[in-house]
Amino acid sequence: MVNVDKVVPGAVEVQQFSWIKVQTVVNSQEVIEIQKNHNNIDLGEAEAIILFKELKADLLLMDERRGRAVATSYGFNVTGLLGVLLQAKKQDVIPAIQPLIERLIATADFRVSQQLYTLVLQTANED
Numbered sequence: 001m002v003n004v005d006k007v008v009p010g011a012v013e014v015q016q017f018s019w020i021k022v023q024t025v026v027n028s029q030e031v032i033e034i035q036k037n038h039n040n041i042d043l044g045e046a047e048a049i050i051l052f053k054e055l056k057a058d059l060l061l062m063d064e065r066r067g068r069a070v071a072t073s074y075g076f077n078v079t080g081l082l083g084v085l086l087q088a089k090k091q092d093v094i095p096a097i098q099p100l101i102e103r104l105i106a107t108a109d110f111r112v113s114q115q116l117y118t119l120v121l122q123t124a125n126e127d
Contacts, residue, residue: 010108025050040066052076082112082120089124097124 014020025031025047034046041049045067052060052071062068063080071078079087085101088094098121104110112120121127 023051023055026054034070038066038070041070042067045070049074049076081110082116086120086124096126097121098126 015022027050030050030053031043031046034049035041035043038046042064045062045064048060048062049067049071051057053074053076058077060071060076060078061080061084062071062078068078068080081104082097082101085094085097089097094100101110101112101117101120105112118127
């Protein structure tokens with residue numbers, strides 16, 4: 001996990017789950033190269049992309065638009081939190097998405113365009 005200057009909602013809580021494993025990037029030079037070649041990408045996004053590559057993962061969870069653009073330019077399969085929520089509703093893990101999105105917006109500085117918000121609710125049959 002990359003250190004940040006501000007408190008990120010959920011960052012402390014997530015470190016306490018036993019099923020979450022902290023994994024360090026092996027090739028830090030590739031992280032530097034991604035940052036050099038894509039000047040809009042931050043350290044955490046660059047590390048996540050390289051770690052995805054190193055682990056030969058199936059899916060990269062990333063919400064930041066810049067990081068997603070870089071990851072998809074490498075052909076990586078990317079989803080964000082809204083995609084996770086849609087999947088959770090589809091599998092009946094949660095009953096509704098809209099209250100969760102509203103709570104994220106109100107309490108976690110979560111930003112989503114009105115167009116994407118509407119599309120997600122339509123996809124979840126909550127429109």
